[in-house]
Amino acid sequence: xxxxxxxEILSMGEDSRHQFKQNITSQDSLAAEIVAFSNGQxxxxxxxxxxxxxxxxxxxxxxxxxxxMIANTSTQSVIPSVNVSIQNLKAGDKNVMIVSxxxxxxxxxxxxxxxxxxxNGADKRKTTSRYxxxxxxxxxxxxxxxxxxxxxxxxxxxxxxx
Numbered sequence: 001x002x003x004x005x006x007x008e009i010l011s012m013g014e015d016s017r018h019q020f021k022q023n024i025t026s027q028d029s030l031a032a033e034i035v036a037f038s039n040g041q042x043x044x045x046x047x048x049x050x051x052x053x054x055x056x057x058x059x060x061x062x063x064x065x066x067x068x069m070i071a072n073t074s075t076q077s078v079i080p081s082v083n084v085s086i087q088n089l090k091a092g093d094k095n096v097m098i099v100s101x102x103x104x105x106x107x108x109x110x111x112x113x114x115x116x117x118x119x120n121g122a123d124k125r126k127t128t129s130r131y132x133x134x135x136x137x138x139x140x141x142x143x144x145x146x147x148x149x150x151x152x153x154x155x156x157x158x159x160x161x162x
Contacts, residue, residue, distance in 0.1 A: 001044075001098055003091060009046070010053035014122035017043035022056050027069060028111065031077040036117035036124035038082050038104035039136060043119070048096040057094030066097055077112045108136035 009018050019037075024030050024047060037043045047066060048058040058066070067086060075081040087098045110116045115126045116133055127133060
């Protein structure tokens, strides 16, 4: 991402593909963001920016800490693990970190707490609906309705002859 691209995104505000964070200190919070983007269309977590799109910046210590946290979180706190990419960008005299989270190939994803997160506009929400989770499995082609077992039935009950 180039600085012009970043400025355009910041001027438009948060949406389903862009999340702004001043800083991240919680691995659980980061995992929830990565899971939500992976269960959706993917997107960017832009760190060093407030909710209004103003660049606050990160220190070099923040960048070092966040690099380690992101690597650990994406591989150890997201199930299955996700390969994110990180880009550090200089905006004037301020540092911004851009975390690119791909749309997941192995949906649904959950965090270490067993929670499934999805994007809901610019926000994320946890889902506990088994139907919504089942639909994510179906959309990922892991479950097919014609292959699901039906209890207390037999092939002799089919309306067609094999």
